[in-house]
Amino acid sequence: MTPLLTREDCLSADERDPLAMYRNRFDLPEGIIYLDGNSLGVLPRDAAARANRVIHQEWGTDLIGSWNTHRWFEMPVRIGEKISELIGGTGGACVATDTTSLNIFKTLGAALDIQSQDHPRRRVVVAERESFPTDLYMAEGMIRTLDSGYELRLIDDALTLDDALDDDVAVVLLTQVNYRTGRLWDMAATTSKIQAAGALVIWDLCHSIGAVPIALGSANVDFAVGCTYKYLNGGPGSPAFVWVADRHVNRARQPLSGWWGHQKPFEMTVRYEPSTGIRRYLTGTQPMISLATMEVGVDIALEVDQTALRTKSLELTSLFISLVEERIPHHPLTLITPRQDDERGSHVSLRHPEGFAVMKALIANGVIGDYREPEVLRFGITPLYLGYTDVWDAVEALRRVLDEELWRAPEFQIRGAVT
Amino acid sequence: MTPLLTREDCLSADERDPLAMYRNRFDLPEGIIYLDGNSLGVLPRDAAARANRVIHQEWGTDLIGSWNTHRWFEMPVRIGEKISELIGGTGGACVATDTTSLNIFKTLGAALDIQSQDHPRRRVVVAERESFPTDLYMAEGMIRTLDSGYELRLIDDALTLDDALDDDVAVVLLTQVNYRTGRLWDMAATTSKIQAAGALVIWDLCHSIGAVPIALGSANVDFAVGCTYKYLNGGPGSPAFVWVADRHVNRARQPLSGWWGHQKPFEMTVRYEPSTGIRRYLTGTQPMISLATMEVGVDIALEVDQTALRTKSLELTSLFISLVEERIPHHPLTLITPRQDDERGSHVSLRHPEGFAVMKALIANGVIGDYREPEVLRFGITPLYLGYTDVWDAVEALRRVLDEELWRAPEFQIRGAVT
Numbered sequence: 115m116t117p118l119l120t121r122e123d124c125l126s127a128d129e130r131d132p133l134a135m136y137r138n139r140f141d142l143p144e145g146i147i148y149l150d151g152n153s154l155g156v157l158p159r160d161a162a163a164r165a166n167r168v169i170h171q172e173w174g175t176d177l178i179g180s181w182n183t184h185r186w187f188e189m190p191v192r193i194g195e196k197i198s199e200l201i202g203g204t205g206g207a208c209v210a211t212d213t214t215s216l217n218i219f220k221t222l223g224a225a226l227d228i229q230s231q232d233h234p235r236r237r238v239v240v241a242e243r244e245s246f247p248t249d250l251y252m253a254e255g256m257i258r259t260l261d262s263g264y265e266l267r268l269i270d271d272a273l274t275l276d277d278a279l280d281d282d283v284a285v286v287l288l289t290q291v292n293y294r295t296g297r298l299w300d301m302a303a304t305t306s307k308i309q310a311a312g313a314l315v316i317w318d319l320c321h322s323i324g325a326v327p328i329a330l331g332s333a334n335v336d337f338a339v340g341c342t343y344k345y346l347n348g349g350p351g352s353p354a355f356v357w358v359a360d361r362h363v364n365r366a367r368q369p370l371s372g373w374w375g376h377q378k379p380f381e382m383t384v385r386y387e388p389s390t391g392i393r394r395y396l397t398g399t400q401p402m403i404s405l406a407t408m409e410v411g412v413d414i415a416l417e418v419d420q421t422a423l424r425t426k427s428l429e430l431t432s433l434f435i436s437l438v439e440e441r442i443p444h445h446p447l448t449l450i451t452p453r454q455d456d457e458r459g460s461h462v463s464l465r466h467p468e469g470f471a472v473m474k475a476l477i478a479n480g481v482i483g484d485y486r487e488p489e490v491l492r493f494g495i496t497p498l499y500l501g502y503t504d505v506w507d508a509v510e511a512l513r514r515v516l517d518e519e520l521w522r523a524p525e526f527q528i529r530g531a532v533t
Numbered sequence: 534m535t536p537l538l539t540r541e542d543c544l545s546a547d548e549r550d551p552l553a554m555y556r557n558r559f560d561l562p563e564g565i566i567y568l569d570g571n572s573l574g575v576l577p578r579d580a581a582a583r584a585n586r587v588i589h590q591e592w593g594t595d596l597i598g599s600w601n602t603h604r605w606f607e608m609p610v611r612i613g614e615k616i617s618e619l620i621g622g623t624g625g626a627c628v629a630t631d632t633t634s635l636n637i638f639k640t641l642g643a644a645l646d647i648q649s650q651d652h653p654r655r656r657v658v659v660a661e662r663e664s665f666p667t668d669l670y671m672a673e674g675m676i677r678t679l680d681s682g683y684e685l686r687l688i689d690d691a692l693t694l695d696d697a698l699d700d701d702v703a704v705v706l707l708t709q710v711n712y713r714t715g716r717l718w719d720m721a722a723t724t725s726k727i728q729a730a731g732a733l734v735i736w737d738l739c740h741s742i743g744a745v746p747i748a749l750g751s752a753n754v755d756f757a758v759g760c761t762y763k764y765l766n767g768g769p770g771s772p773a774f775v776w777v778a779d780r781h782v783n784r785a786r787q788p789l790s791g792w793w794g795h796q797k798p799f800e801m802t803v804r805y806e807p808s809t810g811i812r813r814y815l816t817g818t819q820p821m822i823s824l825a826t827m828e829v830g831v832d833i834a835l836e837v838d839q840t841a842l843r844t845k846s847l848e849l850t851s852l853f854i855s856l857v858e859e860r861i862p863h864h865p866l867t868l869i870t871p872r873q874d875d876e877r878g879s880h881v882s883l884r885h886p887e888g889f890a891v892m893k894a895l896i897a898n899g900v901i902g903d904y905r906e907p908e909v910l911r912f913g914i915t916p917l918y919l920g921y922t923d924v925w926d927a928v929e930a931l932r933r934v935l936d937e938e939l940w941r942a943p944e945f946q947i948r949g950a951v952t
Contacts, residue, residue, distance in 0.1 A: 141593045150597040157593035165584055165822060173769050174560045174576035178569045178901060186769060213817025215791030216635065223678065243803055248792035248817060251805040255790035259642065259678055268803065294801075343818070350592050350605060350821035371674035372634030373667035382713075382906050384662055384687065386670040398632030398667060399762070402769035403584060404820030482597060487801050 152494030291459030571913030710878030
């Protein structure tokens with residue numbers, strides 16, 4: 115890509131953007147540039163209507179009959195099929211349910227169950243020290259519950275994945291795009307390496323689904339989980355998903371064996387009999403208003419050409435990096451996101467010693483990113499509803515906050531929860 | 534209560550009903566009598582406005598900032614406090630989150646953790662064979678995961694709770710009101726008996742909260758869970774709750790240790806450190822639209838005098854039973870709900886050999902109850918929005934279906950999922 119180093123260049127790029135029309139599918143607030151869609155996606159214009167249909171017609175009028183007439187009971191599987199299509203899930207199946215944390219527990223339980231049959235001596239779970247912490251916490255909870263010689267091994271700068279993969283490893287839990295740095299794993303090559311070492315892999319897609327093309331089937335992935343409220347614009351806390359390769363799905367139980375995962379949930383039998391197929395990854399009754407509303411975001415994502423989306427995403431993140439380096443060179447900003455296109459997801463992170471105050475000042479100046487400990491300014495560059503000029507304007511706002519030291523104002527120094 | 538055996542008596546009783554005004558707080562569909570509020574409660578009139586505020590203002594406009602400005606992150610605890618008040622939760626704390634099934638897994642894990650410290654030889658979980666099956670399935674999943682000598686012992690007609698309580702019992706999981714029969718346990722006496730035997734108790738309140746006065750604190754309960762989409766009218770699949778006595782809350786971890794339950798969730802530490810207090814029963818990000826909408830039903834329930842509610846509930850269920858016996862004596866209907874007021878929740882169940890077809894015919898005639906295997910017609914008598922005349926009319930419809938054999942029509946013989 116030719117550098118777009120003037121605002122006029124960016125305006126021209128917006129005019130040529132083949133994805134520009136998707137912006138109109140969302141209600142974007144006036145007067146701000148929203149660079150936090152990697153944390154909470156924006157509101158699809160059709161989402162409120164969908165929620166109101168569930169509330170007035172399905173709940174209010176049709177009441178209990180909606181489990182059948184509006185196919186509520188099938189909704190997790192029906193939406194799961196759409197998500198599976200979005201992530202290239204040929205050779206596996208997906209269900210939309212619960213939270214990412216819970217789905218990690220389920221898949222980890224199932225993967226360890228399979229390994230206890232195939233390779234009972236493999237009792238190590240490998241995960242990333244820099245992973246979003248809930249992945250580690252859930253693995254810790256699982257290992258603590260099993261209480262029989264399992265352990266968690268963390269990879270980091272000192273212990274690479276290659277070094278960690280020995281004959282004790284049962285399962286590897288990786289996040290495709292790191293929440294803090296935006297670093298992207300090579301899913302196919304890494305999956306292949308893990309499986310060659312005799313382990314199973316669980317991919318956490320929270321920071322990649324909807325922003326990075328994913329092909330679980332062709333990468334021969336074992337398990338995947340992820341959320342729908344970031345790049346899929348499913349709504350705050352909208353239900354997550356779990357995907358399992360066909361070769362595994364009926365081999366193992368997942369530990370959270372509730373009635374929604376039973377083969378015959380309405381026969382009210384005393385013993386649990388796992389459903390054949392992906393339904394066994396369900397546990398209890400799902401939050402229908404949030405679940406149905408989420409489908410609107412998934413439907414939009416399915417319309418989009420994933421290659422064009424990836425191209426635009428890389429152009430925007432690359433533009434962001436170039437503009438920061440060109441226009442804000444004299445400040446202690448450190449890029450922690452990979453420069454190489456094939457190693458980068460769809461957000462860009464910069465460290466700054468006063469990162470917390472800088473982000474608060476930037477938000478006060480109409481550019482919403484977020485802050486993550488330690489010192490990290492995080493900018494989600496969502497190609498579905500952001501343009502090139504948005505990126506230019508955001509960097510310009512950051513330049514002003516730093517050049518004019520706006521972040522030094524006392525109101526930006528006060529620490530409070532920033533999510 | 535004087536028998537109300539004419540429709541005029543019922544009309545008069547409705548005129549005297551001190552709770553009659555609550556009916557206007559709900560949108561009830563025209564032309565039907567809804568006797569399934571024990572499965573899915575009705576739509577509060579204010580619920581749609583609340584959902585729309587979350588969608589348009591909080592999600593659409595305020596976006597990521599809503600975690601702080603609209604206190605999304607605190608919502609599970611804030612609503613949990615209200616639920617705790619509703620169930621007499623003095624001496625404990627409650628959080629609204631996830632599903633009943635998952636909260637059973639959490640409390641069972643914590644209770645077993647406590648017992649493994651206090652009485653490590655106690656490795657039996659007692660539950661009810663006639664329990665709603667997910668309680669058994671989750672206990673089965675927990676025991677299977679622990680894989681170290683735990684077992685499930687089921688009480689039933691052949692093995693009473695008294696017989697089951699020996700020195701091996703760690704935890705007893707009971708449902709206050711049985712989903713099928715409507716049988717009500719004496720919570721205080723039963724809790725006392727279980728604790729005297731050295732075990733801990735988990736009460737499932739799904740079929741009692743919002744219909745039966747509950748006093749967890751004065752009954753010295755250890756743990757409780759329940760759902761909000763039945764008598765609390767929280768909406769389809771609205772998040773459940775978990776309550777834990779103060780004496781236990783910081784003693785044990787629950788196994789589903791996700792980041793929302795961490796003491797410092799935004800410090801992104803590698804190790805899980807459970808939050809002090811009830812927050813540790815949280816796991817992952819909650820479905821905010823469903824959660825916020827649910828609060829509307831909880832708020833209504835908190836306005837209601839629980840004693841008056843119980844009085845009306847007992848009058849209505851007693852009326853239902855009397856009218857069936859008086860007006861439909863010549864059919865093979867068997868009452869399986871206790872006649873004694875202090876043994877009955879707020880629904881009435883009758884067996885009929887053709888129960889499935891009878892319920893389908895009754896629904897086609899404007900009275901919505903539900904069917905549960907085997908042969909059980911179930912009628913939820915929700916005192917908040919049903920009146921005495923509704924009960925009279927419902928029994929009259931049932932009489933017609935049986936006397937005129939309307940259930941024999943071919944369209945009512947076809948089996949399909951009835952939830």
